[in-house]
Amino acid sequence: MSDSHQNLLKAIRPTTFITSTKLRDHLGLDITIATETFQHTGSFKFRAGYNLALNVPNDEILTASSGNFGQALAYACKLLGKKCTVVMPITSAQVKIDAVRGFGATVDLIDTAKIGRNERVAQLAEQMPNAYFASAYDDQLVIDGNSTLGDELAVENFDVIIVPVGGGGLISGIVTGLHRHAMPTLVVGAEPLLGNDAARSFRAGELIKNDLEPKTIADGARTISLGKLNWPIIKDGVADIVEVSDENIAEAVKMYFDLANLKCEPTGALSLGAILEDRERFAGRKICLVVSGGNVDAAVYRELI
Numbered sequence: 001m002s003d004s005h006q007n008l009l010k011a012i013r014p015t016t017f018i019t020s021t022k023l024r025d026h027l028g029l030d031i032t033i034a035t036e037t038f039q040h041t042g043s044f045k046f047r048a049g050y051n052l053a054l055n056v057p058n059d060e061i062l063t064a065s066s067g068n069f070g071q072a073l074a075y076a077c078k079l080l081g082k083k084c085t086v087v088m089p090i091t092s093a094q095v096k097i098d099a100v101r102g103f104g105a106t107v108d109l110i111d112t113a114k115i116g117r118n119e120r121v122a123q124l125a126e127q128m129p130n131a132y133f134a135s136a137y138d139d140q141l142v143i144d145g146n147s148t149l150g151d152e153l154a155v156e157n158f159d160v161i162i163v164p165v166g167g168g169g170l171i172s173g174i175v176t177g178l179h180r181h182a183m184p185t186l187v188v189g190a191e192p193l194l195g196n197d198a199a200r201s202f203r204a205g206e207l208i209k210n211d212l213e214p215k216t217i218a219d220g221a222r223t224i225s226l227g228k229l230n231w232p233i234i235k236d237g238v239a240d241i242v243e244v245s246d247e248n249i250a251e252a253v254k255m256y257f258d259l260a261n262l263k264c265e266p267t268g269a270l271s272l273g274a275i276l277e278d279r280e281r282f283a284g285r286k287i288c289l290v291v292s293g294g295n296v297d298a299a300v301y302r303e304l305i
Contacts, residue, residue, distance in 0.1 A: 008051050008145065011079070013039050015152050020260040027279060033260060034153060034161075035291035037268065041099065043220075043293025044149060044170055045072035045136070051145030053080050058132035062124055063087070064117035066219050067096025068267075068293050069136035074105035085128070087120050093219055093265075093297045112213050116224075137167030138227025146170050149290075150177015158185050159285040164270035164292045165189040165198045165241060166221035172230035174290070175237035189234070189241035190274035192216035192249065198226050198234070199241040207231055217246050217300075220267030220293065244273035251276060253304045256291070265296040266304070 018033040036044035049072030053061060060083040063073055070086035077084035084105035088097060089112045100107050110120050125133060135142065146169055153161055154177060161178075163171040171189050178185055191198045195214025201207050209225040216222060226234060252269035256262040271289040275282060296304075 004055055007054060008047075008148065011050050012047050012148060015039070015149060017156070018260060018262065022259040023255065026255070026259055027275060029275065029279065029282060029287055030285065031287050031289055032156070032158070033262065033289050033291055035262060035264070035268075035294070036149070037262065037264065037291060037294030041068070041071040041075050042295040043068040043072065043268075044146060045069045045293070046075065047148050048142040048145035048169060048173070049073040050076040050079070052134050052139060052141040053077050053082055055141055056132045058130060059083060060085070060128060060131040061134050062121060062128055062131040063134040063136060064121050065136050066222055067092045067100070068220055068295060070100040070105065070107075071096060071103065071295070073134060074100045074103035077105065078103050085124065085131070087117055087124065089117070089213070091219070093295065093300065095297050096295055099295070135227060137169030137223070138229050140229060142169045143173045143176060143230060143233070146173020147177035147180070150174040151180065153288060154178050154181035154183045154185070156288065157286070158288040160186040160188060160282060161288040161290060162188045162190055162271040162274050163290045164221065164267055165191040166267065167223040168198060168226040168230040168234055170290070170292055171238060172233040175233050179237065186239040187237060188239050188274065190244055190270035191241055192218045192221050192270065193243040193245050195221055195223065196243045197224070199243050201226060201231070202235070202238070202241045205235070216249070218249055218267040218270060220265065221270065242274035242277055244270050244277055248273040248276040250304050253301075257305045262291070263294045263296070263301070264291050265293050268292045268294060
């Protein structure tokens, strides 16, 4: 094991496994929750953000994020003494914008109806020639960081693991980690129906992009496309991708609150939402539901529950 990997493992918190008898009985399924809500900065993104900031030589890092990766990278840079700039849509959850700023990063807010995230990043990159551009999901260091969650899940011998999908960094990392342990576990993605580029790509066998940033309540999955680096991993290592309606995403958030005493953001609830879409297909299996994060505005959360 490299020194870098050892330092990453020292920095991250192990995922939290929750077994809710209420949730199991309600659904009639053998369900275990693996929640990253207690990870540093409240989501799995710290695994990726810290691994990236630790391993790039640059003293300044630039990224675009709806919030969770921005928070994670901002905190990682704070810990490692690096500068961080995060391009964020004005529609990002206020709690996430405040958190990025609170960790000392510069926030550049944009209206995505007028300028795309990548276009704005390109503009800033010209002004910051020494900065490293960090994709929230399409970077090998991101995938490697997220693979540590796959390592943890491999120990539990689940039959199927259901994972939220936005840009694909989490699910590709989990697949990578599972493969290190030669685990035959089925990995199923859960994606918002309103932003179903991954599901359409999976069915077509080639990358397909959304025309516009999706207007789903799952703000962490409002991505245009999967990444070029994680797409081959997803295409070859994922069994299926379930499209989840916003109604079932909202219901899943409420169920986690009511039946598991767990605060979960809409994107994190996608895995349970996939169960609500078609619970019969998962019957008789030992299931892991990955909850990717718990960062949600209080007003939004109050309305959902």
